[in-house]
Amino acid sequence: MGKTTLAQSIDRSGNSLLGNLLNRAKSAVSRWWELGRIDPREIEIVAHDLNLSSAELVALMFRPPEFLDLLDRRLAYEGLSAEKLAASHPAELRDLRLACSRCSSRARCARDIRHKRMATPSKYCPNEPLLRELAQQVRQQGTPRVLGFPVTLS
Numbered sequence: 547m548g549k550t551t552l553a554q555s556i557d558r559s560g561n562s563l564l565g566n567l568l569n570r571a572k573s574a575v576s577r578w579w580e581l582g583r584i585d586p587r588e589i590e591i592v593a594h595d596l597n598l599s600s601a602e603l604v605a606l607m608f609r610p611p612e613f614l615d616l617l618d619r620r621l622a623y624e625g626l627s628a629e630k631l632a633a634s635h636p637a638e639l640r641d642l643r644l645a646c647s648r649c650s651s652r653a654r655c656a657r658d659i660r661h662k663r664m665a666t667p668s669k670y671c672p673n674e675p676l677l678r679e680l681a682q683q684v685r686q687q688g689t690p691r692v693l694g695f696p697v698t699l700s
Contacts (some may be wrong), residue, residue, distance in 0.1 A: 581604065589647050601659070606647050613646050614643065616646065616652060616659060617673070621642075624684075625684050629668060631680070642673050645672045651670040
């Protein structure tokens with residue numbers, strides 16, 4: 547086998563640590579350039595509409611999108627979906643997303659989800675009370691569940 551250059555290994559393996567870092571850096575630079583094109587007054591208006599400071603909104607723009615994956619998985623565990631919540635409870639979904647984006651326990655959350663330990667989020671998740679309340683509303687509407695996961699009947 548021939549020698550592989552670093553650039554070639556990055557090109558072949560988007561999952562390598564260096565490849566992931568490079569992709570994140572490219573994404574951050576892209577968002578930075580996009581942010582530079584937005585009028586600061588527009589940022590302030592959007593931030594005000596979301597009940598955030600401009601600095602908080604800009605910080606959210608630079609968060610990696612993976613934090614929403616954790617929320618989607620927690621929603622699924624509770625028998626909820628982001629799409630349905632967007633239609634039925636848009637303000638609550640926005641609050642859930644904001645809390646997730648500010649959370650300092652993302653690593654613990656990811657570990658618990660990966661190991662299917664859903665009993666512990668009440669110890670650290672700021673979204674837990676709202677998630678439980680929304681899930682209870684869904685269950686009262688008759689969504690069947692097996693082992694904590696929603697079941698769709700065909």
